Amino acid sequence: MLRRPLLAAALAAAALPRSGHAQPADFPSHAVSMVVAFPPGGQGDVVARPVAAGLERLWKQPVPVVNRAGASGEIGYASIARAAGDGYALLMGLSSLAVIPEAARLFGRQPAYEIDQFAPVALFTADPTFLAVPAAAPWRTLEEFIADARARPGAISYSSSGNYGALHLPMAMLTTAAKLDLLHVPFQGGGPALTALLSGQVQAMTSGPGPITPHLKSGALRVLASWGAKRIPGFEQVPTLQERGFDGIEYYIWAGVFAPATTPAPLREALRRAMAAASRDPEVQRALAAGGNALDYRDGAAFEAFFREDTARLVKAVQRIGRIE
Structure with missing residues (x-):
């Protein structure tokens, strides 16, 4: 009688996936790359570097920032869309992530990636331009x-x-x-x-x-x-375009961490917890503030909703502007 439950348990255990992806407790065991789709010195880079440093302190593993520039960000973005969903290749994406596939379609070109190839993990900044x-x-x-x-x-x-x-x-x-x-x-x-x-x-x-x-x-x-909806702290003297009569002209250059969409849910959750911890790191907060970036941390459902809404707004803007040669 005892052998049947033991046999059932053994068969169930054998059926479990063997991939390390499903075991975030073991993550990370080596370096985690954070790709920025542009050269050093831009918004993605100045946000990625303090966040990567915070993750290194948390994980006790290297988190190199990899600047993979080209084609308005398309090359770096596509590299993460095609990456393995093992958590070892992440993206510090900007708002242009949502725009590039739609721009490709305007020119009758097959996009190098689609938005559904990414899993939003955590937003760190969202500032008007x-x-x-x-x-x-x-x-x-x-x-x-x-x-x-x-x-x-x-x-x-x-x-x-x-x-x-x-x-x-x-x-x-x-x-x-x-x-x-x-x-x-x-x-x-x-x-x-x-x-x-x-x-x-x-x-x-x-x-x-x-x-x-x-x-x-x-x-x-x-x-x-x-391009903000209202004036922001530190720039109170700067008017918005909407104040000057350009209704509906609003744009935010945000920076957030994404993983490939193939990343399993338990590993996504482990990444989310790590990003939340990095956002609370005083050194990360100080570095972002010193660089003029206000921390606007969101993760989970909040970031996913923000990403969906902003993507829809930006796609409409691209369609309204049309082809630019």
Whole structure:
């Protein structure tokens, strides 16, 4: 009589998956890569590095930040979409993650990845973009910038992280709404785009607060407007585009951690708990604040809902703007 339950238990145990994926208690046993789909110096990079350092302290394993740039972020994003769902390859994704597949379809091209190939794990920052110009530029207000752009079509250039990227789409939204003709100069990421602005190669760019904050403090740059729904702490003097009559023009450059969608639920939960712990790490909080990034932590269902809603809004914006050659 005793042998039957023992036999049933043995058969049940044999039927359990042998993959280490289902055993998050053993995770991680070696280095975990965090991919940023852009060169160093941009928003994804300045958020990924303190978060990775916090995870290293928590996991006692290396968490190298891997800058895999190219094609407006498409190359780095696609690398995680195709990665094994074992937790050892993560993505610090930006808002452009949701845009690139839709932009590919506009041009009749097969997207390199689809949104459902990613599992949202945790959001760390979600800041509105700002219109930044050199402090020596003649424009001190948004109205002056727009008036000059209308008077000199194609004369004012701006840099971005690539077509339909996180720094291009907000400017495209503005130029479409304001009927402006600006010269778009795309780079491989926010870091090179910012370097171009600081060196005088271009006259404007959009950016999250993190990368430009040191240059605002040094007096090298000024900001003329934000894409937020309301003014934000630390930038109370900066008007929003909506205040200036551009209703519905709203854009946030957010940074969040994603895993491949094939990652098993128990491992996703282990990753979520680790990200929550990293968000509470005082060193992570200090590093983000020093870089001008306000921690806006969300995970689980809250981040998934945010990602779905923002994706829907950005896809509509891309469709409204249409093809940009």
